[in-house]
């Protein structure tokens with residue numbers, strides 16, 4: 001890394017440390033409904049939604065030098081190196097005036113988790129975990145129809161394997177710290193959101209209701 005690049009990196013990290021954003025990680029298997037529920041949380045609770053997958057897909061579209069590498073990784077259901085994804089997340093947090101963020105689909109593996117913590121110093125308020133059987137997730141992904149290159153049966157199977165082998169251990173890590181809020185995501189969208197709402201509604205409002 002050159003001197004200017006290193007100075008820029010340091011400036012971003014110190015600005016981020018001053019901003020002290022409130023972060024909720026939103027995790028769950030592919031197709032468990034993370035994006036769907038994040039949209040509801042944004043509408044009701046004023047968070048900003050940052051999907052790591054969406055940021056990576058936008059990076060491909062922008063024609064960035066990492067675009068081809070990211071596209072190949074996504075096609076194979078593999079996890080992009082942390083430095084790439086963290087840089088995109090840092091930029092998105094700093095460019096937004098909000099101070100509370102839903103970070104969807106990140107951290108996806110131990111490397112993501114440890115690097116994000118080391119680089120940003122941000123510890124999540126809690127981790128929202130959408131628990132859903134594979135059979136249901138597969139059905140949802142095959143019916144999603146959003147033109148995603150990774151929504152085909154071969155890549156879906158690879159994504160499930162990566163979720164089990166690399167992402168579940170991250171959820172277990174946060175569970176051991178008492179940070180995981182597990183939601184039954186196999187239910188209809190409205191019922192899932194009722195369970196989500198209870199987690200975001202301040203305790204005093206719940207008492208008054």
Ligand SMILES: Nc1ncnc2c1ncn2[C@@H]1O[C@H](COP(=O)(O)OP(=O)(O)OP(=O)(O)O)[C@@H](O)[C@H]1O
Nearest residue numbers: 029030031032033034035036140144187188189192
């Ligand atoms: N509770 C639900 N019941 C039935 N269908 C759902 C439910 N939640 C989401 N869906 C549908 O399932 C598909 C996947 O949902 P969504 O994109 O929110 O999942 P995701 O967890 O963000 O997936 P990915 O990890 O691939 O980004 C979408 O077509 C969505 O409309």
Ligand SMILES: Nc1ccn([C@@H]2O[C@H](COP(=O)(O)O)[C@@H](O)[C@H]2O)c(=O)n1
Nearest residue numbers: 052053073074077078079080105106108
């Ligand atoms: N932390 C992450 C998040 C995502 N990816 C890659 O993007 C793909 C799609 O992610 P979605 O959350 O939108 O499903 C995912 O399969 C990975 O290839 C990543 O590398 N790191």
Ligand SMILES: [Mg+2]
Nearest residue numbers: 034035051053
């Ligand atoms: Mg999504």
